[in-house]
Amino acid sequence: MPLHPRPRALPTAFVAVLALLLAAGNGTWATTGAGAQDRAGSAPRPAALAGRVIVTVAGQQDAGRAAARAEVRARRVYRFALNGFAATLTEKQAARLANDPEVVGIFPDRTVSVAAQTLPKGVDRVDADRHPGAAIDGVDRGVDADIAILDTGIAPAHADLNVVGGKACVTGDATTRDIHTHGTHVAGSAAARDNGIGVVGVAPGARLYAVKVLSDSGGGTISDVVCGLDWVTANAATIDVANLSLAGGGPDGACGQPTTDPFHQAVCNTVAAGVPVVVAAGNTPGAGRDIASSNIVPATYAEAITVSAFTDFNGRPGGGGAAICAASGAVDDVFAPYSNFGADVDIAAPGTCTYSTLPNGGYGYKSGTSMAAGYVSGAVALYRAQNPGASPDAVRAWLLGTAQPQRSGFGFTGDKDAFAEPVLSLGDGSFPSPTPTTTATATASASATSTATAIRTATTNTATATRTPTATRTPTATARRTATKTPTRTPTRTPTRTPTRSLTATPTRTPTANTTATATATATATAFVSTPPPTATVVTATATATATATTGTTAAPYRVAASGRSANSNSSLYLYDRKPATVWISNPATTPPTVAFAYLDLGSAKPIGAVRWLVGADGTADSFRVQVSNDRATWINLTANPLANGPTGTWHELRITTTARYVRFYVTNPNADPRIGGFAEVEIWP
Known part of the structure; x- marks a missing residue:
């Protein structure tokens, strides 16, 4: 259900962001050149791809009517982040759609899965407790910002979370309740209340929307994720940031080319509607992978804010902190051994041994770039609470402008490439004074x-x-x-x-x-x-x-x-x-x-x-x-x-x-x- 834009109170804080892991599915992203040809002189038609697919429709054409013409029962119809529908096609239906002049592309519906009040070490490490907008002092004021967590859902009754709405996008599941735990954990890193119990997030008490795009087992499909983006785009006047923790194999079709990549198109349209999209770099246990060469999406999308992870055990730079959970190969203030890397990464945040909320009303540790992205999401929420209507580009400029250099005293070591993304920092806005x-x-x-x-x-x-x-x-x-x-x-x-x-x-x-x-x-x-x-x-x-x-x-x-x-x-x-x-x-x-x-x-x-x-x-x-x-x-x-x-x-x-x-x-x-x-x-x- 569309939300009503809210009047903004006196700005106080920033927004939250999330991260998931997109498992590379089977099939290819066939769009043109492999299917039947239309009449002489016309453009190549989409491939007649049967099975579980996403179908994109041209311009302002009615996607529902395109499905009806092919006698297809659409599982989902998209109108905001994408013009198209999701369905399971027979070969006959696929052939009809491939020859429909209003159909732009037919794409396989890939699978996705999660990537993997004590002041949490990561919140301390990025100086969220020093930011006046966060005002972390044990008094539950609530940051005036709205965060959409596209994940496994959020525990609606957790005392540390301000869950106000959401959208159920998982086929066969009408609820946004989190059974898996991933979505609730990310939500807590971003926005756990400052109420004197449990933990506190970067944007304490910000309003959370549980946009459930992954099942209770942690899996899902691109069509369900696009459903979530479609809902966010429809409510762009309300949502301050969207959290997508999705990573895996796929093409990186440029914006404005709907024949190449419906997932990328949906992200582009969400950002164009004014909602910043934060995504995780993704996890590859033990080694990490280069995002660009491995075609990891959506981390490689230029329009998204991509977050890598480093390890922090004591809330301070400089190394030397003892491990606070079982984290194989992790060393304090060193690039996380599981984090993907590359030129497409924008910013780094703590991701190892993150202590946050769980669905049973309790708390626990998780590690991953998903957790790092949650911190960045909270930062974005803080910024947009103090700067209502700030564009995604302004958000990116602020994040990078306030971030600390990776090779500074605030940074970390062990990055796996030459592209030294800066470290999320929410301190007082001034540089430390160097010694002459x-x-x-x-x-x-x-x-x-x-x-x-x-x-x-x-x-x-x-x-x-x-x-x-x-x-x-x-x-x-x-x-x-x-x-x-x-x-x-x-x-x-x-x-x-x-x-x-x-x-x-x-x-x-x-x-x-x-x-x-x-x-x-x-x-x-x-x-x-x-x-x-x-x-x-x-x-x-x-x-x-x-x-x-x-x-x-x-x-x-x-x-x-x-x-x-x-x-x-x-x-x-x-x-x-x-x-x-x-x-x-x-x-x-x-x-x-x-x-x-x-x-x-x-x-x-x-x-x-x-x-x-x-x-x-x-x-x-x-x-x-x-x-x-x-x-x-x-x-x-x-x-x-x-x-x-x-x-x-x-x-x-x-x-x-x-x-x-x-x-x-x-x-x-x-x-x-x-x-x-x-x-x-x-x-x-x-």
């Missing part, structure tokens, strides 16, 4: 005569400026990655320190590790120089008015909470994904673009002492502005004149004194270049 390792020996000084292009009014003490086009958030179904990922690396090229054409820099003095810079009032640029990656170097400037800002080697860049960009450009996530090979730039177009922009959101107004960027494409930013704002409506330029980028691979730095929430790179195109932008990484420093 170098001392600067020289600085540069420049005189800045203009404070900003905006004109301040006498009544508001805020800047007014020419309004620029409103940013368009990255579309909800935009893929997170290309087919081939490039390992994170640090540029080795050391750029030449040269002043820009608009400012003159001269040596002044030798600063200490922490130096006070004197600059003009808020939103005033002090200097623009080309530098290597962050060191103790500090640039000072003398200007007409004075304001004091302290900078130095003990600072570290802010985490980015979210981002956005102009509709004519690619993903703004590329600006802070820690991958110098990915570049934010305008999309190819038949006519040269006049402007493109991307902005980073710090989550709240913060003091800013420097903005740094890495050039990723030479000659694509002949004229650009670095701007700041607190409302994304009025933007203040940070330099009197436009800037221009240097060679690919060079870092540049703009020293300023201001306070703002948003930082934007606004690129114009005086030379009519075919594409503009070309920034690989951006850092915003205190």
Whole structure:
């Protein structure tokens, strides 16, 4: 039954996500080329596949009528995540459907199965107890978010779970009750109540929907999972996150190609409706498998948030924790021996010896990427509770922006490939302060005569400026990655320190590790120089008015909470994904673009002492502005004149004194270049 969208209360928290294991079934995903041909000149028809199948129907055609024309009794009809139906076909019925011009594809219905108040170690490890939205203090307030758990069901009467509804999608089972235990366990990791008993989840007390797509034995079919996605998509105005723990063999048909993969189409349409989908990387006991080369779905789907697992026994980084359950081969703060891996993984979370809810009203341990995905689901629930309506792309940007690097002190060791996905982190939103390792020996000084292009009014003490086009958030179904990922690396090229054409820099003095810079009032640029990656170097400037800002080697860049960009450009996530090979730039177009922009959101107004960027494409930013704002409506330029980028691979730095929430790179195109932008990484420093 469709749900009614609820009014949102004052935001308090994020959402939950789940993970299952899709067992590779028999049969092939035949769609075209193997079946009968239609009339001369027409496209190849689908294969006439008999047995248990999923049938997809074109466009806005009525799937139920297509089934009736072939005298087929549909077991399920899909209208939201997919246009089609599930049925068991005779050879005669299959032949009729294969020759029906409204039928797009006939696919085998594969089998699926599960992957496998004490503060749980994993909740502690990701710092959920430090997140203000979770407010873990033994008082049951309930996070204002809605999590759909597509699994074996959820125990409806468990005192630690806030189960408010659901959907029965398993053939022959009209209930959403969990007999198996997997779904209830994942639900607890995501959202167990903060009520002083049992355990507590990442998004305590969030509303849970038991979408039962797997049987009491832990098995199921793709048609049942699509039934669950269809229900979630129909209720996209209510559901904040969908948990799919499904992994196994199958094709990875691209979105927009309904003849290749109905499962992928359903995931794409759910995400396009605004619901983030979190999936497990999947489990392969003892070794793990590469997701892409093994064709593991849905983990390989670009639209899903894919979660790998590592082991944590004591709720702290650094290793050394003793095992708290029987976990073969598991070592504290090491990549889980069972977890699948690869370029398609987005984020890692604890998955071994996870303590959570069970259907009998009790609690117990389980291990798997399913458990890790449950933690990520809770994080998503927290974010959307505080940011109602945030797009799946914004959710992904926030998750990766707040995550800690795998190779940092917060991370783990033992990853099985070169793609070091970051670690889920819900702390206070600030980086730890590193110990200074170098001392600067020289600085540069420049005189800045203009404070900003905006004109301040006498009544508001805020800047007014020419309004620029409103940013368009990255579309909800935009893929997170290309087919081939490039390992994170640090540029080795050391750029030449040269002043820009608009400012003159001269040596002044030798600063200490922490130096006070004197600059003009808020939103005033002090200097623009080309530098290597962050060191103790500090640039000072003398200007007409004075304001004091302290900078130095003990600072570290802010985490980015979210981002956005102009509709004519690619993903703004590329600006802070820690991958110098990915570049934010305008999309190819038949006519040269006049402007493109991307902005980073710090989550709240913060003091800013420097903005740094890495050039990723030479000659694509002949004229650009670095701007700041607190409302994304009025933007203040940070330099009197436009800037221009240097060679690919060079870092540049703009020293300023201001306070703002948003930082934007606004690129114009005086030379009519075919594409503009070309920034690989951006850092915003205190």
